[in-house]
Amino acid sequence: MDKNKNEKMEAIVSLAKRRGFIYQGSEVYGGLSGTWDFGPLGVSLKRNIMNLWWKMFVQDREDMYGVDAAILMNQKVWKASGHVDTFTDPLVEDLETKQRFRADHLIKDAGYQADGLSLEEMTTLIRDNGIKSPNGNPLSEVRTFNMMFKTHVGPVDDESSISYLRPETAQGIFTNYKNVLDSFYPDLPFGLAQQGKAFRNEISPRDFIFRSREFEQMEIEYFIDPANWESEFTKWVGLVHDWTDALGLPAENVHELEVADADRAHYSKRTIDFEFDFPIGREELLGLAYRTDFDLSNIQREAGKNMEYTVKGTNTKFIPHVIEPSFGVERAIMAVLSAAYTEDEVNGEKRVYLRLPEHLAPVKYAISPLLKNKPELVAKAREVYDILKKKHGDVMWDDNGNIGKRYRRQDEIGTPFCVVVDFETLDDNAVTIRDRDTTEQKRVNISDL
Ligand code: ATP
Numbered sequence: 001m002d003k004n005k006n007e008k009m010e011a012i013v014s015l016a017k018r019r020g021f022i023y024q025g026s027e028v029y030g031g032l033s034g035t036w037d038f039g040p041l042g043v044s045l046k047r048n049i050m051n052l053w054w055k056m057f058v059q060d061r062e063d064m065y066g067v068d069a070a071i072l073m074n075q076k077v078w079k080a081s082g083h084v085d086t087f088t089d090p091l092v093e094d095l096e097t098k099q100r101f102r103a104d105h106l107i108k109d110a111g112y113q114a115d116g117l118s119l120e121e122m123t124t125l126i127r128d129n130g131i132k133s134p135n136g137n138p139l140s141e142v143r144t145f146n147m148m149f150k151t152h153v154g155p156v157d158d159e160s161s162i163s164y165l166r167p168e169t170a171q172g173i174f175t176n177y178k179n180v181l182d183s184f185y186p187d188l189p190f191g192l193a194q195q196g197k198a199f200r201n202e203i204s205p206r207d208f209i210f211r212s213r214e215f216e217q218m219e220i221e222y223f224i225d226p227a228n229w230e231s232e233f234t235k236w237v238g239l240v241h242d243w244t245d246a247l248g249l250p251a252e253n254v255h256e257l258e259v260a261d262a263d264r265a266h267y268s269k270r271t272i273d274f275e276f277d278f279p280i281g282r283e284e285l286l287g288l289a290y291r292t293d294f295d296l297s298n299i300q301r302e303a304g305k306n307m308e309y310t311v312k313g314t315n316t317k318f319i320p321h322v323i324e325p326s327f328g329v330e331r332a333i334m335a336v337l338s339a340a341y342t343e344d345e346v347n348g349e350k351r352v353y354l355r356l357p358e359h360l361a362p363v364k365y366a367i368s369p370l371l372k373n374k375p376e377l378v379a380k381a382r383e384v385y386d387i388l389k390k391k392h393g394d395v396m397w398d399d400n401g402n403i404g405k406r407y408r409r410q411d412e413i414g415t416p417f418c419v420v421v422d423f424e425t426l427d428d429n430a431v432t433i434r435d436r437d438t439t440e441q442k443r444v445n446i447s448d449l
Contacts (some may be wrong), residue, residue: 148167
């Protein structure tokens with residue numbers, strides 16, 4: 001049975017909170033909009049996803065190097081990259097409540113196309129079509145709003161001490177390109193990869209973790225000879241699909257949106273937004289862009305440092321071009337949870353479970369003694385727990401409530417296998433293993449676990 005979209009989203013948000021995956025940030029103080037905290041299971045899921053990415057794109061490849069740059073960077077970075085001037089979203093104000101909204105979102109919500117429109121065109125469209133704020137009030141003119149969080153570094157609050165919380169991790173890669181080149185002199189093409197926090201002062205954060213003000217990115221700048229950009233881009237399209245497969249996302253729910261010329265950043269020659277059918281609708285999961293030599297050329301010009309690559313054994317020099325796959329961790333988590341969330345019926349009773357791929361599940365095995373007031377069962381179950389804990393790490397001891405309740409709880413957190421130690425175990429050294437998806441139970445010898 002498939003719930004309607006909002007109901008499914010609400011069910012996932014509520015499960016995420018109830019079971020310790022994701023909580024509203026600063027919840028005890030009434031929350032802080034656009035921030036989310038990961039609980040014990042959420043942080044495991046997040047790490048499993050980030051480690052999988054690191055393994056696929058860095059550890060398992062010869063042409064990839066990891067970096068971990070500082071979040072605070074010299075303000076010149078953001079001037080040269082264009083973020084100070086152009087990292088903006090269109091903002092409108094409810095003229096009565098003074099609440100602020102993303103103009104393009106209100107336009108789209110009202111059923112019109114907003115992509116590629118100038119501020120004036122948006123203002124006209126809103127006026128001519130009588131688009132109102134969600135509170136039903138008239139709206140102001142549309143203006144730009146810079147999404148970077150500004151701060152000051154050091155004890156003096158003046159122009160020279162301005163810094164920003166990075167709105168993307170990419171610039172920390174570009175600023176280290178020359179360092180890595182000098183240390184390793186890799187053959188072209190090669191990539192630099194980074195995972196880390198990014199901050200955007202989104203005008204209206206919404207849809208659970210989908211649009212947050214603080215989130216995590218996993219980005220790669222893949223440096224290439226511009227002569228090969230088309231074939232390199234095609235390879236990355238394939239690799240992105242490998243990634244969504246590895247997340248267990250059904251291929252039919254992943255879509256490529258070729259971004260039109262008018263909607264692309266001016267420096268990008270080609271961009272594909274990979275969209276996913278989230279419960280909130282089809283939305284961007286991650287992006288793949290051909291960023292040309294825009295960023296390295298900016299650095300060369302503004303910092304006065306040579307960013308050229310010399311092809312080994314030749315005198316050929318050029319500034320490499322860049323293919324950039326940019327992955328959002330929260331959107332990956334939301335996609336994984338959406339794909340995994342399943343309702344069915346077991347023995348006439350409704351059941352909710354997360355059909356998480358085994359390699360992403362926060363808990364791989366839950367171990368229970370059939371009865372927790374029987375010391376001999378508890379001792380035996382502890383033995384099994386210790387064995388599995390050593391082997392797999394992600395193992396949970398669960399002796400709360402009766403077995404049926406334990407199964408339901410483990411189903412809800414996506415544990416693929418529940419292991420139960422009963423009286424027979426004491427005689428035959430075998431346990432019952434129950435499969436999350438089929439609910440089938442098997443007897444297995446402890447030594448074969
Ligand atoms: P959108 O159009 O949805 O605002 P974007 O095109 O601005 O996204 P990019 O700048 O391409 O996003 O950022 C790369 C990736 O970072 C996105 O595909 C997404 O996965 C993630 N991301 C961007 N903004 C947010 C956010 N506010 N909250 C969570 N993830 C985000």
